[in-house]
Amino acid sequence: MSETFPQLVPLAWDSEHFHFPVARIEGNANSPESLSRLLTAARTSGVRLVYWNGPSEANLPDELLGRFSGALVDRKVTLTRPIGSGELPPSASHAIRSWPKGSASDSLVRLAIASGERSRFRVDPLFPTAIFESMYEQWIQRSARGEIADAVLVAVEPNDQQPLGLITVAVKEGVGHIGLLAVDGKARGCGLGTALLAASHAFMAARGCTGASVVTQGDNEPALRLYGRAGYHRCTLTNVYHFWPMNN
Ligand SMILES: CC(C)(COP(=O)(O)OP(=O)(O)OC[C@H]1O[C@@H](n2cnc3c(N)ncnc32)[C@H](O)[C@@H]1OP(=O)(O)O)[C@@H](O)C(=O)NCCC(=O)NCCS
Numbered sequence: 001m002s003e004t005f006p007q008l009v010p011l012a013w014d015s016e017h018f019h020f021p022v023a024r025i026e027g028n029a030n031s032p033e034s035l036s037r038l039l040t041a042a043r044t045s046g047v048r049l050v051y052w053n054g055p056s057e058a059n060l061p062d063e064l065l066g067r068f069s070g071a072l073v074d075r076k077v078t079l080t081r082p083i084g085s086g087e088l089p090p091s092a093s094h095a096i097r098s099w100p101k102g103s104a105s106d107s108l109v110r111l112a113i114a115s116g117e118r119s120r121f122r123v124d125p126l127f128p129t130a131i132f133e134s135m136y137e138q139w140i141q142r143s144a145r146g147e148i149a150d151a152v153l154v155a156v157e158p159n160d161q162q163p164l165g166l167i168t169v170a171v172k173e174g175v176g177h178i179g180l181l182a183v184d185g186k187a188r189g190c191g192l193g194t195a196l197l198a199a200s201h202a203f204m205a206a207r208g209c210t211g212a213s214v215v216t217q218g219d220n221e222p223a224l225r226l227y228g229r230a231g232y233h234r235c236t237l238t239n240v241y242h243f244w245p246m247n248n
Contacts, residue, residue, distance in 0.1 A: 007027040007034075042245045070244075169200050188222070
């Protein structure tokens with residue numbers, strides 16, 4: 001496949017974890033004609049799911065989307081914010097704890113799955129829900145073991161250690177990258193998201209970070225308002241498409 005169509009790149013991790021062949025279209029395949037050629041090649045090669053990241057103004061014709069079961073599944077936004085040495089910890093009314101290194105509890109796994117409720121793997125109706133949930137479960141388990149995150153911070157109710165919210169942070173080259181962030185549905189709108197974010201900034205400052213970065217969905221209004229209030233600015237915007245070429 002990759003010999004004849006180098007722009008159609010097989011994705012080993014995704015294919016192994018989803019149990020079906022997945023590929024990404026790379027390079028400057030921006031015209032509907034070149035996308036159509038590559039999607040036809042994907043269909044011939046038995047690729048079930050193809051990702052294409054286009055510019056924010058990309059607007060693919062309905063005919064192309066219909067022919068390859070394609071849809072715009074995410075308007076991916078990257079937001080950044082400077083981190084100073086004087087980042088304030090959250091107010092004392094919210095108890096934020098560091099999750100001890102080890103395994104994630106069932107309630108932490110439920111929060112991790114909630115953090116992906118607007119993700120492209122959840123909103124794409126053709127993507128299997130069980131695989132979406134298992135991806136987010138693995139994400140929090142690997143974060144809790146310290147493999148892909150440096151901190152897992154949780155908001156807990158006073159007198160109760162059950163987590164009501166979580167945020168994960170990975171520090172790389174002076175930047176704190178936020179991975180998962182969620183607050184339990186029944187506890188939203190009470191300031192827990194704000195408190196978790198403030199605690200993550202304090203953690204980043206203590207680790208010597210000078211910046212914070214997060215990726216979210218362009219239509220995730222609650223998350224965008226939260227990050228906006230905390231001083232984040234939009235840095236990139238990408239339209240993400242999923243195609244299921246074998247479905248037609
Ligand atoms: C995004 C999310 C984490 C926000 O969590 P939250 O706890 O509801 O956030 P907050 O309570 O701090 O802020 C939400 C609102 O409550 C208000 N609020 C109410 N009481 C508050 C208090 N005591 N302190 C601060 N804000 C308060 C805020 O002003 C804010 O209002 P606004 O959104 O109209 O501007 C939550 O909606 C969520 O889990 N969403 C699903 C997962 C998700 O999309 N995660 C983002 C992935 S990148």
